[in-house]
Amino acid sequence: MLIEVKPSNSQLASQRLPDLLSVRELFANTRSKWGFAPSFDGEWLAWWGTKFGKICIYLGKLGPSGTLKVSARIGGAQHFFWPKLHSKLSVIRDNRLWQIDPVRPARGNWIDITPRGFQSWLILAEAKRSNGLQVIVSPDRNPAAPDLYATKPDGSGKILVERNDGSTLSCVLDHNNVPVVRIDRIDEEYCAYFYRASQSEPWREFARVHTDDTLTIHVALKSGLFQALSNRGRDRTALVMIDPTNGVESVVLEHSSVDITEIHQFSSGSEADLAVIHDGFPEYVGLTDRGRCFTSLLSGLGERLHAEPIGFSADGRFATVSVSADGCPYDVYLFDLVATTARKISQNALNKRRGAFSRTRPIAFPARDGLSIPGLLTLPPNIKPERLPAVVLVHGGPAGRDLYQFDRDKQLLSSRGYIVLSVNFRGSTGYGKRFQAAGYREFGRAMHNDIADAAKWLVEQGMADPGAIGVMGGSYGGYQAAFAMVRDPDVFQSAIVEYAATDLKYQMENNPSAWGLNLAPLQRYFGKLTNPEDVTALVERSPITHADRIRGSVLITAGKLDLVVGFEQSEALERALKSSGKDVTAIYFEKEGHGYSRWQTNVIRARAIEEFLARTLGGRCERFDIISRVAKWSGG
16 A cells, blocks of 8 residues: 555545555556557567566467467567568667567577668568568658668668659558659648659649648559548548549548548558547547448447557458557457457556546537637546646647547546646647637747636636646647746646747757758748747747746756757756746656656656645645656666
8 A cells, every 4th residue: 555645735635535546557567568469460469568677579479268478578679560471570679670580589590681771761661572672761861851762671672762852741652662642842831742653654743732731641542542631622631532633532531520630551552441530539430341340349348448459460350459448548459350359468457446547538618719629637536526636738749639548647647636637729630720720820829828728617617726726748738838837827836847848939940850841830830930020929938038937836857868859948947947046846867858758767757746746736645656766776
């Protein structure tokens, strides 16, 4: 049983409280398994797990009783995948790509199949035949305009397929790995889509798409048609078929309230088998026979599900699927879409405490100008939701959104007695072009108002204590959290500011060079450095400009390997706050970048968050957990 610090919030202190979920359970569970993927024929499985505190890959098979039988363990790897042609695992380790036979997995039997002649590379498409070629994307010549190459599956035989002239954003390949679509940035406002039926033909433009529009081609079918996600001529993105000879679209699936943004192909080159509609609770729509089989199997696993297809066998028969039922941690299933069976292959160890987890539900609230703002509300389990401390979560981007799914941060916060409201403020994606455009150039203004209005809504509903509300976010969400302490110190008492852009002019001057051809969408939100009025707005609406006006308490975290938002911005805000005598705590992680992945980081961060919020908002907190000391000792 955990020993906890008694909460200072009067509502929490007056109630009989359920047991806490420990930081160790949530962020350093040694029994966790994830990322299951089947081999091309479904015979083998590979997955991630831990051994002696180190993350490693496991190889194995399902026994007759359904239990996993481990045949090998591979440490020190960064990534793995199963090729589509054979059951030999591909593993990236020590910046090399290795082929590992699960039957003979000893280190001496590994084969180096790293693409030769590259400094940086990404496999865009695997070879379709054993004597075929794989397609490689490499930014070696120009990070902002990568070129297209081909090599043999063993990594040899490098040849140039398409040299980027500096304007090409991406290409789409056909079923023979031949580029048949080329997408070029032609100016700040438009992209041109070009088509050719074969490499012997010239490129011909078939569509011109404005920066505010979406056209994402997912597959070039053997019929000659393309399947894509598009909002050309409509407010919301739909799944469509496109005839490249004339650019005409026909709608396959659309929704009246939200964009269609998630589709899954169960095998390479096929039409989309499954679409997921994110309108509050996810809705799963089968588009083919095997897609409908998938949704039928899924429907038998519980209510209010979030499912993540992890991997598929080459023929699409077998699928590994992570399933969270009613907000609980993910269990993993193996779907056989021919035999129509679903076998649980891994049960999350945390699900033994299902009653300790919070439930999340979609909500909407009116902003001060009447716009309906969607969000996700998570209430503490088994605690009366009246005048409790609360935390408003702000997603990054700002071109992004929060989705219904199991979320360890929300579970940590709600277990500590906080009401958690995640806000999909105006400017978020997924709700149509008009909703997204409502956020353009509204950073620090209407977009920020939505965050403050979320907190006020919680108070109006009687759920939140108006004197104990915090705001928390990473990246752009970290910017919003910091600026909240400038704009609305009467609404928010504390802020958690993570890997945040705190100086927007500096950020726009130092965006990653690889974004060179994709700056137009960002400029929609923040303006252009060539426009003096935009530059003035960037300065005036930056937290660093008004550090002396910040009230309340601030916790800053950042990774020192961050190549997107340099941690120097966090350091500058910390210095400015300290020089003004503000209450600020800062933690910097030596081995993290833009977002955190190491378990040691997650443990140290979680302990810092619960202690900070307990001090500033009055929630619950573990008194001591040895795991935090282990995390620091082992390289946190």
